[in-house]
Amino acid sequence: MKFFSKLKNYFPDVAAYLFILLFVYAAVSKLLEYENFAVQIGQSPLLSAYAGLLAWLVPALEIIIAFLLIFRRLQFWSLFAAYVLMIMFTAYIFIMLNYSSFLPCSCGGILEKLDWTEHLIFNIGFVVLAFIAMILILSQDNQQKVASKTLKSLS
Amino acid sequence: MKIKRFFLLIGLTSILSIGIVWLLYVSSERIMQQENPFIRRFPPGVVEYMEQIDLGYNSYYFAGYSKGMLYLGNYTAPLHLYQIDSSFQHSKEIRIMPERSEFSFRSVLVRVEDSDFFLFDGSVPCIYSGSVSDWKAYLIPDTIPYFTLIEPMEKNSFVLRSNAASTGRNTIGLLELGAQPNFNLLEEILLIQKGGDGVFDTDGFLNFNSSLNKIIYLYRYRNGYIIADDKGNVEQRVKTIDTIQQAQIKVAQIGNVRKMAAPPVSVHNYMTSYKHLLFIDSNLKGKYDSNKAWEISSTLDVYDLKNSRYLFSFYIEKYMGIRMSQMFVTDSHIFALVDTQLVKYGVKNNLQSELRN
Numbered sequence: 001m002k003f004f005s006k007l008k009n010y011f012p013d014v015a016a017y018l019f020i021l022l023f024v025y026a027a028v029s030k031l032l033e034y035e036n037f038a039v040q041i042g043q044s045p046l047l048s049a050y051a052g053l054l055a056w057l058v059p060a061l062e063i064i065i066a067f068l069l070i071f072r073r074l075q076f077w078s079l080f081a082a083y084v085l086m087i088m089f090t091a092y093i094f095i096m097l098n099y100s101s102f103l104p105c106s107c108g109g110i111l112e113k114l115d116w117t118e119h120l121i122f123n124i125g126f127v128v129l130a131f132i133a134m135i136l137i138l139s140q141d142n143q144q145k146v147a148s149k150t151l152k153s154l155s
Numbered sequence: 156m157k158i159k160r161f162f163l164l165i166g167l168t169s170i171l172s173i174g175i176v177w178l179l180y181v182s183s184e185r186i187m188q189q190e191n192p193f194i195r196r197f198p199p200g201v202v203e204y205m206e207q208i209d210l211g212y213n214s215y216y217f218a219g220y221s222k223g224m225l226y227l228g229n230y231t232a233p234l235h236l237y238q239i240d241s242s243f244q245h246s247k248e249i250r251i252m253p254e255r256s257e258f259s260f261r262s263v264l265v266r267v268e269d270s271d272f273f274l275f276d277g278s279v280p281c282i283y284s285g286s287v288s289d290w291k292a293y294l295i296p297d298t299i300p301y302f303t304l305i306e307p308m309e310k311n312s313f314v315l316r317s318n319a320a321s322t323g324r325n326t327i328g329l330l331e332l333g334a335q336p337n338f339n340l341l342e343e344i345l346l347i348q349k350g351g352d353g354v355f356d357t358d359g360f361l362n363f364n365s366s367l368n369k370i371i372y373l374y375r376y377r378n379g380y381i382i383a384d385d386k387g388n389v390e391q392r393v394k395t396i397d398t399i400q401q402a403q404i405k406v407a408q409i410g411n412v413r414k415m416a417a418p419p420v421s422v423h424n425y426m427t428s429y430k431h432l433l434f435i436d437s438n439l440k441g442k443y444d445s446n447k448a449w450e451i452s453s454t455l456d457v458y459d460l461k462n463s464r465y466l467f468s469f470y471i472e473k474y475m476g477i478r479m480s481q482m483f484v485t486d487s488h489i490f491a492l493v494d495t496q497l498v499k500y501g502v503k504n505n506l507q508s509e510l511r512n
Contacts, residue, residue: 134161
């Protein structure tokens with residue numbers, strides 16, 4: 001029981017660090033091969049027309065969210081932002097798998113080695129991670145609120 | 156925040172963000188196909204290199220394809236044809252025998268259409284026709300106008316490009332031979348642009364698409380092509396994805412001679428069509444085209460002639476730094492003349508499914 005409550009306490013932090021790792025890595029590997037990345041999303045059947053904008057917007061968002069994840073006080077909302085970004089990536093992959101005639105990948109670095117189904121599972125994993133972390137933060141907050149209320153009523 | 160409210164928030168945001176990606180997808184598709192901002196699309200493995208043979212000369216051109224045989228004409232040996240089957244196993248040299256050859260041929264073009272062939276020379280001007288069974292060419296006795304480009308349409312009718320006698324401008328014309336010979340120039344097909352002289356700025360490539368019965372004319376120095384029916388009525392003026400709308404040419408008049416005063420910017424290098432597809436060898440690099448691929452190959456843009464949409468692009472590799480000069484498309488193969496090489500590609504994936512429709 002003690003182990004679980006400890007896990008509950010650390011889970012949001014661990015999730016935040018994993019997201020920082022993922023986003024920083026993905027953003028840096030995209031920016032390091034910026035030209036290649038722009039070419040790849042130019043090729044993407046989904047986003048070709050917006051390649052110029054997205055080529056810098058996506059890594060920028062990844063870095064900003066990674067930065068915000070450092071702060072504990074912002075943890076809930078930065079995890080929320082990370083969740084939204086991951087949902088969008090997942091939706092992108094899903095549309096690509098189902099509606100596109102060909103599948104280029106532009107995730108950057110080692111993530112490019114994943115095949116599309118592995119990618120989908122990987123992304124859903126991160127979505128679930130953010131989701132659970134947010135619930136745990138909320139339940140802790142609520143417990144604290146209840147605790148402080150009882151403390152107040154006692155005094 | 157209450158857990159319940161959290162679930163509501165996360166549910167709505169998830170739906171919203173999926174919706175945004177979906178919208179991006181739909182609008183990007185529309186932009187790409189209708190008002191392409193010069194972004195090419197290279198689906199992988201559209202053409203697959205198969206083999207190539209050395210022809211020994213770089214002066215060959217495609218004269219036609221009939222019954223599994225590819226016919227190559229040669230600009231420097233105008234009465235010779237090279238016949239090769241599509242598996243590159245059997246080849247032979249053919250010599251065309253014109254019944255009268257007192258003309259001094261200057262720009263001979265041979266076309267093989269099924270079991271007939273034509274021999275054109277627009278600078279004489281003359282047209283011969285004959286059968287592939289004996290390769291004897293008979294002079295067509297009708298009066299033929301001078302022409303600079305020609306394509307056979309149905310039997311006895313041709314579309315050609317001529318210089319209008321009064322103005323010297325490039326003009327498309329329809330030539331009818333046989334029982335009721337007729338020739339008329341269609342002044343309204345090629346549009347002269349502001350400041351253009353009607354010769355250089357309207358220069359381009361002429362093609363007749365026999366499966367759609369359409370005349371196609373692609374400008375060399377501007378991003379447009381024209382689709383007209385076989386009577387010469389213009390049906391559509393279409394923009395290619397390339398960006399140059401105004402021909403970038405400077406013309407100088409030196410006495411009687413007009414010359415290019417500055418090197419022109421070519422937009423298109425070559426064009427061919429097969430079934431409902433138009434293949435354009437573009438000379439301009441797209442927004443996100445890879446530099447490396449651009450350097451080592453020619454870029455072919457494929458358009459759908461039925462709805463005049465850009466479909467996708469593919470590469471045909473250069474040979475010893477020299478780009479493809481001509482291309483010929485069949486149901487299963489693409490043949491390209493690259494310098495001295497005849498290169499064969501297999502048709503795959505997206506292109507294969509387009510050609511199957």
